[in-house]
Amino acid sequence: MLSEEPDFITMADEEIATNFTTPVKLSVLLLPFLKNNGNSAIVNVSSGLFIAPKKSAPVYCATKAALHSFTKTLRYQLENANVKVFEIIPSLIDTPMTHGRGKSKMLPEELVDEFWQNFKNNKLESYIGKTKLLKLIDRVSPRLACRIMKNGL
Ligand SMILES: NC(=O)c1ccc[n+]([C@@H]2O[C@H](COP(=O)([O-])OP(=O)(O)OC[C@H]3O[C@@H](n4cnc5c(N)ncnc54)[C@H](OP(=O)(O)O)[C@@H]3O)[C@@H](O)[C@H]2O)c1
Structure with missing residues (x-):
């Protein structure tokens, strides 16, 4: 939740650095090596929450x-650089991050199986589990997708 506590600003800075700034910097710094390698891949992990956020x-x-x-x-x-860029868009997965919240979570192993199939087939965006349905709902009715996700699952 947004808060006026000073801690919130520190935590926001940290979250932005971990989830966004660092992948950007890593991509830039590693690019010369990846380009030279001839057959490389970057795999970023976003979330179904980019489709519709929760409050x-x-x-x-x-x-x-x-x-x-x-x-x-x-x-x-x-x-044209022989560097493939993949994105994993997970639904709710049973990891330490989601400990104690959410129902009917997928196992990390199930995510890996789904992604690995897509990776082998060069499918660059992997919508995992229920995010496939969320993407479809968002296409038909963005308002409904937002309503479903507003309070989290
Ligand atoms: N679980 C879900 O339902 C879900 C859904 C959508 C997207 N995701 C995304 O999937 C990715 C993996 O999440 P997870 O569920 O596997 O969470 P997790 O079990 O809590 O693991 C998070 C990982 O990130 C590392 N980490 C956290 N803060 C860091 C920092 N400041 N610098 C470097 N490493 C840091 C942790 O390292 P340490 O172990 O050393 O602390 C840990 O290895 C995340 O990007 C998350 O946003 C997860």
């Missing part, structure tokens, strides 16, 4: 929307 996580959702956009444009820029 309790304003900064997290914003970083994921930014990462999604950055990943897409990076892919455009590297189209």
Whole structure:
């Protein structure tokens, strides 16, 4: 939640750095090596929350929307450079991050299986689990997608 506490500003800075600024910097710094390698890939992990945000996580959702956009444009820029740019868009996955919240979570192993199939088939955007349905709903009715996600799952 947004808060006027000084801690909120520090935490927001940290979350933006971890989720967005660092992947941007890493991409730039590693690019010369990746380009030289001949057959490389970048895999960024965003979230279904870039499609429609939940009110309790304003900064997290914003970083994921930014990462999604950055990943897409990076892919455009590297189209002819032999560096593939993948994006994993997870639904709710059973990891320490989601401990104690959410129902019917997917196992990390299921995410990996789904992504690996897509990776082998050169499918660059992996909508995992329920994010496939969310994407479809958002296409038909962005307002409904927002209503579903507003309070989280
Ligand atoms: N779980 C979900 O439902 C879900 C859904 C959508 C997207 N995602 C995304 O999936 C990715 C992985 O999340 P997860 O669910 O696997 O979470 P997790 O189990 O909590 O793991 C987070 C990982 O990020 C590392 N990390 C956290 N802050 C860091 C920092 N400041 N600098 C460097 N490393 C840092 C942690 O390292 P340490 O172990 O050393 O602390 C840990 O390895 C994240 O980008 C998350 O946003 C997760």
